Amino acid sequence: MSASMQVEITRIRDLAPGIREFSLSPAGEGSFPVYSGGSHIVLSLPLGARPHRNAYSLLGDPNERHTWRIAVRKQEDSRGGSRWLHEQAREGMKLDIAPPMNLFPLVRTGRRHILVAGGIGVTPILSQARELARIGADFEVHYAYRGPEFGVFSDELEALAPGRVHHYVQSRREQIEFRSLLSGRPLGTHFYICGPAGMVAASMEAGHTLGWPESHLHSEQFLAPAGGEAFDVKLAKSDKQFTVPSELSLLEAIEQQGVDAPYLCRGGACGQCELEVLEASGELLHHDLYLSAAERASGRKIMTCVSRLKGGCLTLNL
Amino acid sequence: MSTPATKSQPVYPELEWDRTGTHHILFVAAEDAALARRLYASPPAGTLTVIHVADPAAGETAWNKDLPPQALHLAAPSLGDGLKLLNDALYVAQMGTRIYLAGPEDAIWQASQMADGYGVGRDEVRHAQIGSKARPVFCVHCRTITRGVHTNLVACSGCDRTLFVRDHFSRRLGAYMGFQIDAEVPGDVPAAEVIYP
Structure with a gap:
């Protein structure tokens, strides 16, 4: 299907318990293409006879041509993709990837943008925030995570949108009230959310109740293919x-x-x-x-x- | 309603309230008593602002009588005044607002361009052609828009070329395309016919 490209893992950083960041560079000569905020790549991981493919959002600067970054949360119940990245992957290893695709693009004609990240769902929000900051758009970020140690991209977000990042720490019983977040917003506002299914569903319901049309409500979720009966x-x-x-x-x-x-x-x-x-x-x-x-x-x-x-x-x- | 041969030519479905909205702005620039009665008979929930472009001498019309109880009626003596009122309404409008534009194409597409400027999506605006069928015509040579065109041929108000009025419509410009009819054989201009009454 998609033409593949080879990358080298150039850096692995542990950001929090169960969350690792990988830096990828082109395996040979040349540089990466630019991508748009919200894009993802598909990694082919060498698990057994056939490659195992997982999608990960690119979280860095869309204009960065030498290094791409992804962050991976270890899924204990996964079929092995995230576990391989946490336990087997080493710096210097080479992987095949499918080039960036965007199923979660920004609407550039929007007058204001509300970005919401739940846990590891922060990854596409980071590249979107970078793109919005670069074009000088009016935006704000709402970042929810389990405990203080899991807000791993707080500093990067704060640097992009000083004073416009709102934190919600679950262990402190803070949570996003979508009805109040979405009410009274000016015409032309766009809403983007990436996070757990329940959180996405709650935000969409609040948007619909408040009369937001589909064209202004954007969400992204990736599902790990669940195994099942033969x-x-x-x-x-x-x-x-x-x-x-x-x-x-x-x-x-x-x-x-x-x-x-x-x-x-x-x-x-x-x-x-x-x-x-x-x-x-x-x-x-x-x-x-x-x-x-x-x-x-x-x-x-x-x-x-x-x-x-x-x-x-x-x-x-x- | 027939499907136009030119894909870009707008098709106007029957105007209905979008009841998923929580605020509604109705901009009307022509009289249509049947439409007014039908819309006012079952207004949507939420706020309703009616911006009504009409000659003050017209007095009572279907758009300003029997208004739904929650409606705010704003009268504008000219299209320009109506567009200013619409701009003010859009400036303070919130997400959840639906916009309904009813009138001749020149009026509703100028209003539509204004809504575009506020980042409004296509699922938030509905258009209805009522009143005059006159077309706004964009000269592809000098880029001037000639308004209120009833005929298939018209002298461009910018460059005076005789333009043939096509069905090719631009939503961004809010006008039909017009090109010089006698570009190949200068002076060979057929008689104009009124086809947009």
């Missing part, structure tokens, strides 16, 4: 039949068969990996953030990066 798959056009084991995603299992399937974010967000379901003897388990309720109900589409089938056999038009 199920059978038939690929109609490729004429293949195989079983998706419990530890692989449907997309990964298709790739293991040597079939080129579409994908981009691999986190249920972008919609690129959508395939047509020809037949499903079993219940489709939609885990993505992309399909509408009507599309889910139709049973004709599946996002292969995160969704599965419960029992039976799934026939795809691929």
